[in-house]
Amino acid sequence: DQQVKQNSPSLSVQEGRISILNCDYTNSMFDYFLWYKKYPAEGPTFLISISSIKDKNEDGRFTVFLNKSAKHLSLHIVPSQPGDSAVYFCAASGKSSGDKLTFGTGTRLAVRP
Amino acid sequence: DADVTQTPRNRITKTGKRIMLECSQTKGHDRMYWYRQDPGLGLRLIYYSFDVKDINKGEISDGYSVSRQAQAKFSLSLESAIPNQTALYFCATSDRRNLQGANEQFFGPGTRLTVL
Numbered sequence: 713d714q715q716v717k718q719n720s721p722s723l724s725v726q727e728g729r730i731s732i733l734n735c736d737y738t739n740s741m742f743d744y745f746l747w748y749k750k751y752p753a754e755g756p757t758f759l760i761s762i763s764s765i766k767d768k769n770e771d772g773r774f775t776v777f778l779n780k781s782a783k784h785l786s787l788h789i790v791p792s793q794p795g796d797s798a799v800y801f802c803a804a805s806g807k808s809s810g811d812k813l814t815f816g817t818g819t820r821l822a823v824r825p
Numbered sequence: 826d827a828d829v830t831q832t833p834r835n836r837i838t839k840t841g842k843r844i845m846l847e848c849s850q851t852k853g854h855d856r857m858y859w860y861r862q863d864p865g866l867g868l869r870l871i872y873y874s875f876d877v878k879d880i881n882k883g884e885i886s887d888g889y890s891v892s893r894q895a896q897a898k899f900s901l902s903l904e905s906a907i908p909n910q911t912a913l914y915f916c917a918t919s920d921r922r923n924l925q926g927a928n929e930q931f932f933g934p935g936t937r938l939t940v941l
Contacts, residue, residue, distance in 0.1 A: 721865070744927035755829070755915050755932030756868070763926070801867060811928045812858075812883070817867040 715739045716804050718816035726824050731789040733819050735802030738783065742804040746813065747776060747787050750799045759800075760787070792823045828852045829933035831916050837939045844903040846936050848916030855921055857899040858930065859883075859891060862913040871914075874899055875921070906940040913937055 717736045725731045735745070743764050748756035762769040762776045762785065769776050775788045789796055802816040829850045838844050848857065859871040860883075870883030872891040880893055888910060890902045903910055914937075917930040 718867075746927055746929065748932075753934070755917075755934050757932070758929045761927040761929065805928045812870060812873065813928060813930060815860075815868040817865055 714817075716802055716814050716816040718800075718802055718819050720819050721817070722820045722822070724822045724824060725792045727794055728791045731787075731792045731796065731821055731823065733787040733789075733800050733802075733821065735785050735787075735816055736783055737785075737804055739804070739806070739809075739814075740780075740783065741806050741808035742814075743806040744804065745776070745778060745785050746803045746805070747774075748801040748803060748815075749796075750801065750818070756801055764806075789821075792821075794823045794825050797821055797823045829916060829918055829931055831914075831933040831936050833936060834934065835937045837941065838906055839941050840905075840907055842906050842940075844906050844938065846901045846914055846916075846938070848899045848901070848933055850897050850916075850918045850931075850933075852918055852920070852931060853896075854918035854931070855896060856919040857893065858917040858919075859889075859899070859901045860915045860917065861885070861910075862915060862935075868915065871901065903938075903940075906938075908940045911938060911940045 746761040747759040749759045750756040778785045799818045799820045801818045803813045832847045858873045860868040874880045874893045892900050915935050916933040919930045
């Protein structure tokens, strides 16, 4: 049972435009949602997170939006840069799951120059 | 300056062999994790340890065992490797004192394991 889903395996965007990566979840008990970025031959690195009591969190070019009623979150990257090309994982955690992270399957973003 | 290191980075082995993957961290974190990544399946938790005396199974622990030798070291063993254990393996750490509560985890660079 996939509790965290990323339905788009890949996304291609022109440099300078907005990239929107989506994530859906099924467990309403999750307390936090995180986005990780992964380059080839490296481990995932933390990008941004959001608490379930908020609907938006912004950090520079990266903004995460949370819609609890729809059990949906999205990561916006504006403007997109070629260095943003990577695999992005959505993850969720909560006290009900012992603070463990549950990851989505990832979306590969390609930013075209 | 690597805070979470994994050895080896690449390993090719044969079916039935015993393999150990090692993870060390200098972050001073108490929590450590082992994940595997397979194409199209994301990261799945194998084992986790919240301190030296606390080790727990994750969602896919069958065929694996772990040892937490010290707060800074967490090793993963495949007692008798099989081809479907071919994957990327990641170690991660987190700090229970993270007041933000998101349980941000810090990952090592990964070990690519191939079982022939």
